[in-house]
Structures are given as C-alpha cells and as structure tokens.
Amino acid sequence: xxxxxxxxxxxxxxxxxxxxxxxxxxxxxxxxxxxxxxxxxxxxxxxxxxxxxxxxxxxxxxxxxxxxxxxxxxxxxxxxxxxxxxxxxxxxxxxxxxxxxxxxxxxxxxxxxxxxxxxxxxxxxxxxxxxxxxxxxxxxxxxxxxxxxxxxxxxxxxxxxxxxxxxxxxxxxxxxxxxxxxxxxxxxxxxxxxxxxxxxxxxxxxxxxxxxxxxxxxxxxxxxxxxxxxxxxxxxxxxxxxxxxxxxxxxxxxxxxxxxxxxxxxxxxxxxxxxxxxxxxxxxxxxxxxxxxxxxxxxx
Amino acid sequence: xxxxxxxxxxxxxxxxxxxxxxxxxxxxxxxxxxxxxxxxxxxxxxxxxxxxxxxxxxxxxxxxxxxxxxxxxxxxxxxxxxxxxxxxxxxxxxxxxxxxxxxxxxxxxxxxxxxxxxxxxxxxxxxxxxxxxxxxxxxxxxxxxxxxxxxxxxxxxxxxxxxxxxxxxxxxxxxxxxxxxxxxxxxxxxxxxxxxxxxxxxxxxxxxxxxxxxxxxxxxxxxxxxxxxxxxxxxxxxxxxxxxxxxxxxxxxxxxxxxxxxxxxxxxxxxxxxxxx
Ligand SMILES: Nc1ncnc2c1ncn2[C@@H]1O[C@H](COP(=O)(O)OP(=O)(O)OP(=O)(O)O)[C@@H](O)[C@H]1O
Ligand SMILES: [Mg+2]
Numbered sequence: 001x002x003x004x005x006x007x008x009x010x011x012x013x014x015x016x017x018x019x020x021x022x023x024x025x026x027x028x029x030x031x032x033x034x035x036x037x038x039x040x041x042x043x044x045x046x047x048x049x050x051x052x053x054x055x056x057x058x059x060x061x062x063x064x065x066x067x068x069x070x071x072x073x074x075x076x077x078x079x080x081x082x083x084x085x086x087x088x089x090x091x092x093x094x095x096x097x098x099x100x101x102x103x104x105x106x107x108x109x110x111x112x113x114x115x116x117x118x119x120x121x122x123x124x125x126x127x128x129x130x131x132x133x134x135x136x137x138x139x140x141x142x143x144x145x146x147x148x149x150x151x152x153x154x155x156x157x158x159x160x161x162x163x164x165x166x167x168x169x170x171x172x173x174x175x176x177x178x179x180x181x182x183x184x185x186x187x188x189x190x191x192x193x194x195x196x197x198x199x200x201x202x203x204x205x206x207x208x209x210x211x212x213x214x215x216x217x218x219x220x221x222x223x224x225x226x227x228x229x230x231x232x233x234x235x236x237x238x239x240x241x242x243x244x245x246x247x248x249x250x251x252x253x254x255x256x257x258x259x260x261x262x263x264x265x266x267x268x269x270x271x272x273x274x275x276x277x278x279x280x281x282x283x284x285x286x287x288x289x290x291x292x293x294x295x296x297x298x299x300x
Numbered sequence: 301x302x303x304x305x306x307x308x309x310x311x312x313x314x315x316x317x318x319x320x321x322x323x324x325x326x327x328x329x330x331x332x333x334x335x336x337x338x339x340x341x342x343x344x345x346x347x348x349x350x351x352x353x354x355x356x357x358x359x360x361x362x363x364x365x366x367x368x369x370x371x372x373x374x375x376x377x378x379x380x381x382x383x384x385x386x387x388x389x390x391x392x393x394x395x396x397x398x399x400x401x402x403x404x405x406x407x408x409x410x411x412x413x414x415x416x417x418x419x420x421x422x423x424x425x426x427x428x429x430x431x432x433x434x435x436x437x438x439x440x441x442x443x444x445x446x447x448x449x450x451x452x453x454x455x456x457x458x459x460x461x462x463x464x465x466x467x468x469x470x471x472x473x474x475x476x477x478x479x480x481x482x483x484x485x486x487x488x489x490x491x492x493x494x495x496x497x498x499x500x501x502x503x504x505x506x507x508x509x510x511x512x513x514x515x516x517x518x519x520x521x522x523x524x525x526x527x528x529x530x531x532x533x534x535x536x537x538x539x540x541x542x543x544x545x546x547x548x549x550x551x552x553x554x555x556x557x558x559x560x561x562x563x564x565x566x567x568x569x570x571x572x573x574x575x576x577x
Binding site: 029032034035148149155156158160162163167168210213214215217219 | 391398404405406409417418452453
C-alpha cells in the first residue's frame with residue numbers, strides 16, 4: 001500500500017476511484033429503483049460521441065462528453081414520454097446512436113483513430129492528471145448535492161411516477177434531473193472504468209446491497225460502501241497484479257455481489273426460521289415485534 | 301387504532317359557501333383518440349363521501365385520474381378547491397390511492413419509507429422529519445394495522461398488505477381530500493372494517509372522499525352519494541343505489557352474489573375477486 005501511495009499518479013488514480021466508487025452507486029440506486037438500470041450504459045455510449053466530438057473540435061473530450069451525454073440523457077427522457085416507447089427500447093436507440101456517432105466522428109478528427117477511443121472505452125486511470133481530478137471532484141460534488149437536495153422527490157418519482165404526479169411534483173423536471181445527473185456520473189466514471197463498464201459501477205454495488213437490505217436508505221449507504229471498497233480494492237489489485245484497473249474494479253464488485261447473494265440467502269433463511277418458530281409459539285404479533293419508533297431507517 | 305387527523309383549515313370546515321372540493325365541468329377524456337369519458341359534469345362538495353361505481357372499463361379510474369390531472373382532458377375543465385387544476389398548488393391536501401398491482405420499485409424500501417414518502421410535499425428540504433411528521437407516519441401505519449411491519453420491505457408483503465401500504469401513504473400527509481381507487485381490492489374483511497373506521501373519522505373531521513368501489517362492503521353506511529359510470533358518462537347520480545335495484549339495472553356487471561343481509565358475513569368472502577398476487 002505504501003509503495004503505491006508514493007507514486008503521484010497512483011494517488012490521483014485512487015482519489016478518482018474513490019470519488020467514482022462513491023458517486024456512481026448513489027445515482028445508480030435511483031436508476032435501479034426506476035427500473036432503468038441500463039441507462040448509465042446508454043449514456044456511456046452517447047458520451048463516446050461526445051469524446052469524439054471533443055477531439056474533432058479540439059476541445060476537452062471530457063467537457064464535450066459531459067455536454068453531449070447530458071443532451072443524450074435529456075433526449076432519452078423525451079423519447080420515453082413522447083414516442084410511447086418503453087424505456088428499454090429508448091435505451092437501445094441511444095446505445096446504437098452513441099456508438100455509431102463516436103466511431104464516425106473519431107474517424108473524421110485529424111490525427112486520431114478509433115484507437116484513441118480505447119482510453120475512454122476501457123478507462124485509463126493511470127493517466128489521470130490533477131486537472132482531471134479537479135473536474136471529477138467538481139462533478140462529484142454536483143451529483144451528490146443534487147441528490148441530497150432532491151432526494152425525497154427523486155425517491156417518490158422512482159418509486160411511483162403516478163404518485164409523484166398526484167403530489168404535484170414537477171415530474172418532467174425531476175426526470176431530467178435524474179437523467180442529467182446520471183450523465184454527469186457517467187462522464188465522471190469514464191476515466192476510471194471506461195465507457196463500457198461505467199454502468200457496472202452504478203448497478204452492481206446496488207444489486208449487491210439490495211441482497212442484504214430491506215430499506216432504501218440502507219441499500220443506498222451499503223451500495224456506496226461496496227462501490228468505494230471495490231474501487232480501492234480493484235485499483236490496488238490492478239497495480240500489484242498489473243491487470244486492467246476498470247476490469248479489476250468491476251470484477252471485484254461482482255465478487256461482492258456473489259458473496260452478498262449467499263449472505264442474503266443465509267440471513268433470510270435465519271430470519272424466516274426465527275419468524276416461523278415465533279409464530280408457532282403463538283406469540284401475538286403486537287408487542288413482541290419491534291414497534292415503529294425504534295427504527296433508524298425511517299425515510300427522511 | 302389511533303386517531304388520524306386531517307389538516308383541514310378550520311374555516312374550510314365551517315364555511316358553508318366554500319368552493320366544492322372537486323368540480324368537473326363538461327369533461328372529456330380520450331386515450332389515443334378513443335374517447336373514454338365525455339360530457340362529464342360533477343361537483344363534490346367539501347366534506348362529502350362520494351362513491352364512483354360502474355363496471356370494469358367504464359372509466360372510473362380515468363375519472364379519478366382526470367380529477368388529479370394525471371390524464372389530460374380533451375375538453376372541459378377540472379377545479380380542485382376552487383382552483384383550476386393547472387394553478388392548483390395545495391397538493392398537500394390531496395391523498396391519492398392508485399389502483400395498483402404493487403407498492404414497490406426496483407430497490408427494496410421499507411413500509412415506513414414508502415408511507416413517509418407520502419409526506420413529500422409537506423416536508424422541509426434538507427431537514428429530518430419532525431416529531432409531528434413521524435407521529436403522522438406512525439398513525440397512518442396503525443390505521444392500516446401495519447405498524448408491526450414498518451421495518452419490512454414492501455416487496456415482502458402480500459398484495460393486500462401492499463394495498464394497505466398505499467392507503468397509509470395517502471394518510472401520512474394528513475390531507476383533507478382523498479381519492480381512493482378501489483382501496484378495498486384484495487384487502488381482507490378486518491382491514492376493510494379498519495378502513496371504514498378511518499374513513500368515518502376522516503369524514504367527521506370534514507374530509508372529502510372520492511371512492512371508486514365495486515363492493516361497498518363495510519363502507520356502505522358512510523356513502524352519502526354515489527355516481528354510476530356507463531357508456532362514457534354518468535348514468536346515475538344521487539343516493540347510493542340499493543344493491544337489489546343496482547343488480548337489476550340493465551348492463552350491470554354482476555360481480556357479487558346477492559346481498560347477504562348480515563353485513564359482517566357479507567363482508568367476508570363477498571369481496572371482489574382479487575386481481576393481485
Ligand atoms: N393507459 C391507457 N391507454 C389506453 N386506454 C386506456 C388506458 N387506461 C384505460 N384505458 C381504457 O379506458 C377505459 C376505462 O378504463 P378505466 O381504467 O378508467 O376503467 P375502470 O372503470 O377503472 O375499470 P376497473 O373496474 O377495471 O378498474 C377502458 O376501456 C380502458 O381500456
Ligand atoms: Mg379502475
């Protein structure tokens with residue numbers, strides 16, 4: 001560990017990985033709840049077009065990716081609402097458009113080939129500059145602040161869109177907030193795990209966390225913990241074993257998922273046994289169960 | 301069973317000349333250019349309990365959703381508490397229970413989290429729930445007898461229990477105007493009676509309740525007025541139709557066996573065929 005921390009580029013890489021491991025599962029939890037788990041992937045492909053556009057126009061690929069991805073995310077919301085397409089079809093359209101646009105545009109940019117895109121496809125955390133870190137940190141703060149500010153509304157929206165409208169919430173604006181926040185997260189994570197694996201960090205920690213939890217808040221917190229641990233663990237593994245960092249991070253997260261499935265199974269069967277023995281003993285439900293005010297998991 | 305109170309402002313409860321809770325004027329609703337409702341006019345005075353009856357597909361849910369702006373009107377207008385829907389902002393006064401298969405999203409959420417989410421418009425941003433807000437959630441849970449399941453995931457509940465979670469969610473913000481779309485569907489007799497007690501108490505506090513029902517069940521004595529939808533319009537508006545007369549009406553879809561005079565036993569196996577798991 002000490003050896004790793006002495007290297008400047010590794011310190012930056014670790015910082016970027018921690019930020020991504022923290023932020024991606026936050027927005028991912030809302031996407032999974034909304035049953036749009038693959039939205040991150042779709043936006044990632046669009047971001048690729050943005051990267052190519054950045055090279056073509058000579059602007060920063062990350063900035064261009066952020067703008068194009070945000071526009072793409074807004075488009076997907078529009079397609080979902082207007083075109084009477086289900087979410088997954090809208091996503092598929094985004095996938096294809098994004099990857100085709102990226103490959104087409106990068107071919108037009110002078111002095112670049114599709115190989116230029118590789119750093120963005122698979123991530124290149126070891127080449128992260130301090131300028132990148134500032135950018136990533138700003139995006140992370142933006143994403144977390146947005147989710148913190150709109151958290152309750154976003155929970156209602158993702159839980160039950162019709163109820164959100166019956167509460168008079170600005171559903172269209174909130175949908176856009178989610179989509180654009182997801183887009184920023186994707187661009188943030190792009191340097192670390194790459195476009196192809198970007199949505200893994202949004203989805204896999206959440207999938208692992210929900211094996212172990214019955215509450216939205218706990219799932220969210222657990223997913224962040226798993227995301228950060230996977231990012232740190234995967235990056236360290238990559239450093240010492242000399243493997244691709246993005247792949248190591250995602251495989252580690254998948255390992256946690258597998259462990260969580262097993263643990264969740266054990267927890268539930270233990271809980272089920274406790275419940276059935278209690279019921280068999282004929283204990284009245286009221287009074288024997290923890291009552292409402294005890295819980296620390298009350299929704300905000 | 302604790303007391304469930306509403307946030308009805310005192311002057312609203314007493315002023316006789318107040319605007320109706322809901323006013324629907326010559327409304328028409330179409331899905332994909334198929335007209336489902338047309339020429340519907342209706343006023344629900346504040347404090348009334350209105351039952352909306354009609355066979356499957358007659359547009360009951362559509363009418364309720366139109367009242368809340370969840371489906372656009374192709375013509376006509378809707379006012380809530382005297383304010384046209386587009387300018388209506390007092391959403392904290394509205395409690396809506398959708399006709400729904402389940403209460404869950406893609407991520408686990410506890411019963412308490414879902415119920416508390418009903419308070420979303422009342423909560424202060426970036427603040428924790430106040431004691432009063434937590435108490436309201438507790439009362440809502442008790443009203444549907446789910447206090448002991450508060451920390452369980454809604455995914456782990458049965459269909460009828462999930463329906464009761466949605467009812468509690470509507471109660472949690474202490475609204476004074478309720479739209480309940482078949483709240484009894486899949487709900488057992490004891491919980492139906494509990495809901496009837498809750499509605500009685502809300503009504504005593506001046507709440508307005510629009511109820512979509514197939515089976516009045518234990519709510520029957522509470523219903524002050526009922527409308528029957530058929531063929532895209534209101535074909536009956538007035539006193540609740542007697543069960544016998546209603547069944548005799550042509551076009552009535554016969555969904556329940558003939559009335560058992562004893563309400564307690566009638567409530568038991570007589571409920572509508574549950575459409576959820
Ligand atoms: N989203 C939709 N798109 C298209 N048509 C719809 C939609 N929702 C309802 N309809 C149609 O509108 C009509 C009225 O539906 P609605 O759900 O209001 O009936 P309902 O009276 O609530 O029936 P139920 O007793 O089954 O709940 C039906 O013919 C239905 O096919
Ligand atoms: Mg209906």
